[in-house]
């Protein structure tokens with residue numbers, strides 16, 4: 001099935017059952033040119049209210065490392081920003097490169113970061129389950145946080161320590177009492193645009209919130225991400241989709 005290799009990677013997804021990859025009007029990620037993003041004074045600050053007790057498990061999905069949350073009630077929610085309604089946190093996961101010079105999905109003024117964290121939320125006010133929300137144009141809201149290789153990040157250490165038992169595809173461990181807001185930068189200024197999931201099924205249902213400020217990850221920490229595997233003897237690296245045509249989409253920012 002689809003992946004990130006030379007035969008099943010992003011350039012092949014359109015011929016692997018996901019024509020939207022080529023034909024879509026709002027595909028993600030995109031390159032963000034900061035000077036072209038329009039400051040919108042009506043954009044509210046992001047309001048995050050996460051309950052650490054709602055974290056459930058961490059798993060190697062075969063394409064990323066993912067922490068899943070209990071989204072049966074409004075325990076971890078995102079409101080504000082450009083959003084109408086309450087978006088429930090379902091999972092977060094990462095994308096990263098084989099080396100520090102690339103690995104992020106969004107690109108800012110031509111700069112690639114070493115990785116990117118995605119916190120995936122769904123509109124629980126309008127839709128009854130994630131599966132319904134993922135098909136709606138306002139169904140999902142994903143916060144993207146760039147990872148910059150610098151000092152070690154204590155907030156990532158619990159994740160990094162759990163990777164040793166998650167090397168293989170479909171491995172899974174319990175992962176309780178983790179506070180996802182510990183992964184966020186102090187400044188929550190953001191860019192926002194309408195886009196899609198960045199992997200199949202590539203649904204055009206995501207309101208993207210790309211934070212301007214990166215967070216750090218230590219060289220030793222990202223090295224452990226690179227020891228994970230897509231499959232046997234197939235190191236999990238470069239699990240990112242490159243920027244897609246902007247197709248004259250408006251990008252807004254909540255800062256001047």
Ligand SMILES: NS(=O)(=O)c1ccc(-n2ccn(-c3ccc(F)cc3F)c2=O)cc1
Pocket residue numbers: 118120130131134142196197198199200201203
């Ligand atoms: N990288 S990202 O844009 O944040 C991203 C990319 C892909 C997904 N993704 C993949 C499959 N699903 C999914 C899971 C359950 C479901 F019912 C429907 C889905 F599309 C999903 O949400 C979720 C997030």
Ligand SMILES: [Zn+2]
Pocket residue numbers: 093094095118198
């Ligand atoms: Zn992602």
